[in-house]
Every structure is written in C-alpha cells, then in structure tokens.
Amino acid sequence: MxxxxxxxxxxxxxxxxxxxxxxxxxxxxxxxxxxxxxxxxxxxxxxxxxxxxxxxxxxxxxxxxxxxxxxxxxxxxxxxxxxxxxxxxxxxxxxxxxxxxxxxxxxxxxxxxxxxxxxxxxxxxxIELKTWCGAAVDYQKNTISNEMGTIELTKNEMFILRQLIEQKNKIVSRDALIKSLWDDERFVSDNTLTVNVNRLRKKLEELQLGRFIETKVGQGYIAVEEEQPL
CATH class of the missing domain: 3.40.50.2300 (Response regulator)
Structure with missing residues (x-):
C-alpha cells in the first residue's frame, strides 16, 4: 500500500x-x-x-x-x-x-x-485510468470525465478510443481498427466502424473533446493531444 x-x-x-x-x-x-x-x-x-x-x-x-x-x-x-x-x-x-x-x-x-x-x-x-486532453479515461468503467462532467461509452466506443489514445498524435488506419476489433471478437464492418466513431465523437462533444478525434480522409483517425502549457 x-x-x-x-x-x-x-x-x-x-x-x-x-x-x-x-x-x-x-x-x-x-x-x-x-x-x-x-x-x-x-x-x-x-x-x-x-x-x-x-x-x-x-x-x-x-x-x-x-x-x-x-x-x-x-x-x-x-x-x-x-x-x-x-x-x-x-x-x-x-x-x-x-x-x-x-x-x-x-x-x-x-x-x-x-x-x-x-x-x-x-x-x-x-492501471485502468488514463489522462487525455485533461480528461480521465476509465477503461474499466467505460467512462471519460473532465470538469464538464462524465459520459459513458459503449464497449466498442471505448475500445476504439483506447486504440486511438494509446497511439495519440498518430494516424490509426481504419483497417487496423477493424482488425483490432475483430481480433477482440467484436465483429464490425467498415460501415459500423464509421457509425461507432461518429457516435464516439458526438458523445465527446459533451465534454468539448469531439474536435480531438480527427478524421484523416483515406487514411484513418487520430486522437490529438495538444501540449499542455505550464
């Protein structure tokens, strides 16, 4: 202890x-x-x-x-x-x-x-908690919190967010996300990936974080984390 x-x-x-x-x-x-x-x-x-x-x-x-x-x-x-x-x-x-x-x-x-x-x-x-853009992401509870409040994500949404956060500021291809979801026995298609990402981004808007998940046309998605000023 x-x-x-x-x-x-x-x-x-x-x-x-x-x-x-x-x-x-x-x-x-x-x-x-x-x-x-x-x-x-x-x-x-x-x-x-x-x-x-x-x-x-x-x-x-x-x-x-x-x-x-x-x-x-x-x-x-x-x-x-x-x-x-x-x-x-x-x-x-x-x-x-x-x-x-x-x-x-x-x-x-x-x-x-x-x-x-x-x-x-x-x-x-x-460790099941991660900080991202000043928010606390709880992988175990499928929640993300900051001073704006707390939102709950579905398991698929959290899985996608986790993949992006663990490779923040780097583009994660759609193929890589789909493969990861399939490997985890979460059966998704290209269309359902789009739906899940859009829902994730919409929920993150409640915490003013939606803009930090960017779509790179023809490449994939990226979780941006700006340097926090002293």
Whole structure:
C-alpha cells in the first residue's frame, strides 16, 4: 500500500480527498501542525506528497523546498491559484505535476497513478485510468470525465478510443481498427466502424473533446493531444 502525505488545510476538502483515496487502497496521512510539516513528513516517510500552495504558517513552496533538500519523493501540487508563474515555480522547485482546483477526482487519481507508475515502476497492467486532453479515461468503467462532467461509452466506443489514445498524435488506419476489433471478437464492418466513431465523437462533444478525434480522409483517425502549457 502506497503512503500519501496530503498537505491540505481545508478540512472538508482534506477529508473528501482522503476518503476517495482510501477507497483506492492508498494510505493517506494529514498534517497535525502546519508549523511542523517537514518533521511530520520525515516521520511518515510517504511515497508521494500532495500539497496545496496556500497554507497556514508557510506556503507550499516553502515546504516543497524543504522536502527537496532531503528527498526525491514525488510531489503533486493542488491549488486554486491559476497564475502561470505558480505552475512554473512548482516545476522549478522539483514538483512532478500541478492540478488546479476545482478538479475532477478521476483526473487526480489518474495523475497519482501515472506518477507512482513512473517513479516506482509498479505493475502497469493494473492501471485502468488514463489522462487525455485533461480528461480521465476509465477503461474499466467505460467512462471519460473532465470538469464538464462524465459520459459513458459503449464497449466498442471505448475500445476504439483506447486504440486511438494509446497511439495519440498518430494516424490509426481504419483497417487496423477493424482488425483490432475483430481480433477482440467484436465483429464490425467498415460501415459500423464509421457509425461507432461518429457516435464516439458526438458523445465527446459533451465534454468539448469531439474536435480531438480527427478524421484523416483515406487514411484513418487520430486522437490529438495538444501540449499542455505550464
């Protein structure tokens, strides 16, 4: 079980995040004394630190500096502040990622899993969440979520989206998609592939993501993911 140190002074938000993370089998610790954050970090020895910027006594940047002088533990910032300089400062201090409040919990989970997978190289076959264009894609539940809401996909739609996301920014031919669907015993024709892609794109429009699935005439489809600015 991974130990997470959640440095958040909003009691309501802390307990909400802790409850959700605990349901994912993470061991979550909070701060008892905001003037002793580093000492508590040292005692807990967490596998990942989640830290807000605006805190009592000293801000999150201060504690990030302190932690980085002694540890390379991954650090994820949460903040309601949206100024680009805050994001840049976080990365310059050695943070691994930055999420702006309010956020969708599935996005937080996906980012935590991605960081832990990268740092600790744990079994990626257990990971069923993927981030794409700022949204959380849950392969197991066949859902995709962002700040606009959550949509459910059919198994075929999710299968197609997964093939495209796993090869994002690359053209996936129609033949390759049809072959993958057949190999997975999902029997589709060229016409039903078109129908499924159109339905997928229409559903993604509800999350303002439809434009990120592009049709390349005579070639296939591509899931575009733009670089996210700091």
């Amino acid at each position: 991974f130990k997470l140190f959640l440095i958040e002074d909003d009691s309501t938000l802390f307990h909400e995040i802790k409850e959700r993370l605990t349901s994912w089998s993470y061991d979550v610790y909070g701060v008892n004394d905001f003037s002793q954050v580093f000492q508590e970090f040292t005692a807990i020895k967490p596998d990942l630190v989640i830290i807000d910027i605006q805190l009592p006594k000293f801000d999150g940047f201060h504690w990030c500096r302190m932690i980085r002088t002694h540890s390379n533990v991954p650090i994820l910032f949460l903040s309601s502040r949206d100024h680009p300089s805050d994001m840049v400062m976080s990365m310059q201090l050695g943070a691994d990622d930055f999420i702006q409040k309010p956020f969708h919990f599935d996005v937080l989970i996906a980012k935590i899993q991605a960081i832990l997978r990268r740092v600790y190289n744990y079994n990626t076959e257990q």
